[in-house]
Amino acid sequence: MAIWVVADKCTGCGLCAKACPYGAMLVEDKLARLGPRCTQCGACLGACKFEALLSDLTQEPAPDLAGYQGVWVFCEVQQGALARVSLELLGRGAVLAEQLGQTLAAVLLGHQVENLVPELAAQGAGRVYLAQDPGLADYSTLAYTRVLAELVSSHKPSVLLVGATPLGRDLAPRLSRRLDLGLTADCTELAIDPQDGSLLQTRPAFGGNVMATIVTPRARPQMATVRPGVMPLGPRREGAACEVLRQVVALEPGDLLPRLLASQARGQKPADLTAARVIVAGGRGCGGPRGFELLARLAQALGGEVGGTRVAVEEGWLPAPRQIGQTGVSVRPELYIACGISGAIQHRAGCLGARYIVAINRDRRAPIFSVADYALAGDLFKVVPALLAALPGGA
Amino acid sequence: MAREAGSFLGVAVLVKQVPDSAEIKMDPQTGTLLREGVPAVMNPDDRLGLETALLLKDGLDASVTALSMGPPQALDVLSEALAMGADRGVLLSDRNFAGADTWATSYTLGRALERLGQQESLDLVVCGRQASDGDTAQIGPQVAEHLGWPQVTYVERLAVEECELRAWRRLPGLVQEVLCPLPAVVTVLASPVAPRWPLLDRLLMACRSEAPLEVWDAADIAAPAASTGLKGSLTRVVRTFSPKSGRVTSWLEGSAGEQAQALINELRNHKLI
Numbered sequence: 001m002a003i004w005v006v007a008d009k010c011t012g013c014g015l016c017a018k019a020c021p022y023g024a025m026l027v028e029d030k031l032a033r034l035g036p037r038c039t040q041c042g043a044c045l046g047a048c049k050f051e052a053l054l055s056d057l058t059q060e061p062a063p064d065l066a067g068y069q070g071v072w073v074f075c076e077v078q079q080g081a082l083a084r085v086s087l088e089l090l091g092r093g094a095v096l097a098e099q100l101g102q103t104l105a106a107v108l109l110g111h112q113v114e115n116l117v118p119e120l121a122a123q124g125a126g127r128v129y130l131a132q133d134p135g136l137a138d139y140s141t142l143a144y145t146r147v148l149a150e151l152v153s154s155h156k157p158s159v160l161l162v163g164a165t166p167l168g169r170d171l172a173p174r175l176s177r178r179l180d181l182g183l184t185a186d187c188t189e190l191a192i193d194p195q196d197g198s199l200l201q202t203r204p205a206f207g208g209n210v211m212a213t214i215v216t217p218r219a220r221p222q223m224a225t226v227r228p229g230v231m232p233l234g235p236r237r238e239g240a241a242c243e244v245l246r247q248v249v250a251l252e253p254g255d256l257l258p259r260l261l262a263s264q265a266r267g268q269k270p271a272d273l274t275a276a277r278v279i280v281a282g283g284r285g286c287g288g289p290r291g292f293e294l295l296a297r298l299a300q301a302l303g304g305e306v307g308g309t310r311v312a313v314e315e316g317w318l319p320a321p322r323q324i325g326q327t328g329v330s331v332r333p334e335l336y337i338a339c340g341i342s343g344a345i346q347h348r349a350g351c352l353g354a355r356y357i358v359a360i361n362r363d364r365r366a367p368i369f370s371v372a373d374y375a376l377a378g379d380l381f382k383v384v385p386a387l388l389a390a391l392p393g394g395a
Numbered sequence: 396m397a398r399e400a401g402s403f404l405g406v407a408v409l410v411k412q413v414p415d416s417a418e419i420k421m422d423p424q425t426g427t428l429l430r431e432g433v434p435a436v437m438n439p440d441d442r443l444g445l446e447t448a449l450l451l452k453d454g455l456d457a458s459v460t461a462l463s464m465g466p467p468q469a470l471d472v473l474s475e476a477l478a479m480g481a482d483r484g485v486l487l488s489d490r491n492f493a494g495a496d497t498w499a500t501s502y503t504l505g506r507a508l509e510r511l512g513q514q515e516s517l518d519l520v521v522c523g524r525q526a527s528d529g530d531t532a533q534i535g536p537q538v539a540e541h542l543g544w545p546q547v548t549y550v551e552r553l554a555v556e557e558c559e560l561r562a563w564r565r566l567p568g569l570v571q572e573v574l575c576p577l578p579a580v581v582t583v584l585a586s587p588v589a590p591r592w593p594l595l596d597r598l599l600m601a602c603r604s605e606a607p608l609e610v611w612d613a614a615d616i617a618a619p620a621a622s623t624g625l626k627g628s629l630t631r632v633v634r635t636f637s638p639k640s641g642r643v644t645s646w647l648e649g650s651a652g653e654q655a656q657a658l659i660n661e662l663r664n665h666k667l668i
Contacts, residue, residue, distance in 0.1 A: 021489075021490070022612060022613065023614070024614055037614035037615075039491065039613040039614055039617075039618060039619050039620045040619050040620050040621060041620035042620065141546055141548075142545060166549055166566050169532045169533075169536075170536060170546070170549075171536075172533075173501075173531075173532070173533035173534075173535075173536035173537045173540075174536040174539065174540050176497075176498065176537065177501060177536070177537040177540035177541060178540050180498070180629070181498075182496065182498060183497065183498070184630055185497075185529075185531035185532065185533060186530065200633075201630075205635065210635045210636060210637055211635065212632045212634070213632070213633050213634040214630050214631065214633070215631050215633050216631075219629045257545040257575055258546075258547045258562070258573040258575035258579075259573060259574045259575065260571060260572075260573055261572045261573060261574055262571070262572040263569055263570070263572075264569060264571075265569050266568065266569055266570045278667070302668060321567065326530055327525075327527075327530050334667060335662070335667045356662075356665060369644060370644070371642060372644050373643070373644065373645065374647055374658055374661060375646045375647065376646075376647050376658065377646070377648075378651055378654055379651070382651035383651045383654055383655055386651045386652045386654070386655035386656075387658065389655070390655050390659050391659065391668070
């Protein structure tokens with residue numbers, strides 16, 4: 001792309017130099033000339049009265065995306081087993097692949113992980129790209145990026161989904177930059193556009209104000225990360241067959257970075273809210289630790305876990321692993337009881353997967369009520385004790 | 396270029412100005428955010444990154460440059476960075492940068508870091524884990540890839556040893572200790588001590604016209620318009636909407652006791668208790 005001056009038509013009037021925001025247009029000897037500061041922004045083009053400026057800026061070549069086929073799920077291995085989010089993505093990926101009439105493929109990187117292939121097939125993968133090497137036993141950013149980039153470049157999938165775990169959030173952006181792909185983080189919905197078959201990636205946007213649907217019009221594969229717990233598992237197909245394609249791995253010492261020296265368990269294993277059947281969650285309306293003690297008693301009586309909003313974590317009322325929402329964890333319990341939570345989209349995005357939502361809030365206009373199955377307008381410090389009194393084992 | 400042991404350490408910290416999430420209010424009628432009048436602050440994770448960098452400077456011969464991209468008013472976070480102890484602030488501001496997705500943002504920041512590296516040695520880039528208004532956590536790794544440097548994410552503590560970086564990563568339920576050669580990019584989610592307060596005399600210095608603050612535009616970093624801002628973005632927003640849950644809300648009325656009993660009856664009906 002370029003901008004050039006037609007010397008025959010240029011009068012050296014200087015209008016273009018005035019229009020240039022960068023001082024890149026120089027006028028010397030009654031002739032305009034583009035200096036090194038030009039960013040090809042095109043601001044000068046409309047300024048010229050003598051048709052002396054030409055450009056090919058609008059002729060952006062439409063990339064040929066037809067050769068990209070297949071829905072891929074990057075499958076993460078945690079302590080020798082498949083991460084649950086990878087299985088959730090296979091479940092969703094199978095639906096997307098069917099709509100596209102394409103194959104669902106799992107990408108498995110590691111060392112001695114071939115035993116996981118039957119499980120990938122049972123979760124819907126019709127094909128498994130398997131890359132095994134001792135250097136892939138532990139995750140390192142550069143080695144995994146290299147292998148995944150080679151796989152993508154040679155097989156050209158149309159969609160690549162990655163779980164938004166710490167590993168996925170380290171790997172996916174690195175890969176997207178290496179291959180010049182777009183990347184939508186933390187999608188809560190994935191769908192195929194019936195018109196053109198593109199991947200519709202939906203996530204909360206603009207600071208959690210609204211949901212936004214995002215597409216990747218001129219790069220393939222279309223890359224998205226999805227948080228654990230957002231997508232439901234697909235049906236298991238026991239004993240399903242799949243094709244295994246082995247990737248030859250040739251790592252260099254410089255790929256094994258950063259180098260893992262030691263790994264140490266710390267603190268309590270964080271509560272797994274994504275597996276909880278019942279969650280009692282609190283927000284600003286809980287007022288402090290005393291409110292959360294009340295919620296803990298309700299959670300205990302219901303056999304559930306306690307969670308909360310970003311505000312509750314920032315105020316120090318709740319440990320960070322229990323934060324539910326776009327920045328915290330996404331949960332899909334049978335029962336979600338929101339106490340003193342106004343219900344910003346940021347938070348709602350993390351709990352909409354619940355089967356039943358109960359909301360207790362003093363403000364009848366709180367947005368949380370719009371997503372609740374059961375709405376209790378009232379003071380949680382009265383309603384929750386009343387619930388405890390009426391529950392067996394709650395008094 | 397490999398850094399020589401014991402020599403000067405050039406550090407850049409990426410900081411973003413974000414709306415103060417603690418001050419955001421909802422419109423009770425529409426359930427949307429009220430953006431007017433919300434104060435803009437330094438992204439909390441970036442403040443941790445800045446403290447991490449300033450701690451290195453406390454113990455080493457180092458300089459810390461705070462780099463931000465945003466509208467002219469984002470100079471405020473750079474002034475604050477100077478007041479906390481940064482040596483220099485650079486704001487990337489240009490109409491062409493507006494509307495950038497993370498690809499275009501990381502390209503723009505990457506070009507600016509390359510320019511910084513040409514001006515003085517640059518050995519380490521420190522970013523916050525993620526920005527509180529977007530939560531993508533993509534910029535750190537994408538900038539690292541742009542520069543071709545290794546990355547260490549989720550860092551809670553780091554030390555520079557000779558020409559290497561030793562870092563402790565905080566992951567769910569565990570801490571990893573890793574070693575990485577410099578130059579490198581790290582993203583931090585904690586700092587060993589609480590971020591220091593801005594010093595008043597430094598803040599006054601930062602507000603003076605001769606303060607070490609610069610504004611760079613697209614031409615300064617030789618970033619073609621086609622690679623920055625909305626034009627350079629690979630992702631496009633095609634639709635925004637307020638989510639509808641599809642749930643039918645039943646209001647349980649009465650005294651607290653009546654509400655509680657009604658709810659328990661419903662939960663029993665659904666075999667939830």
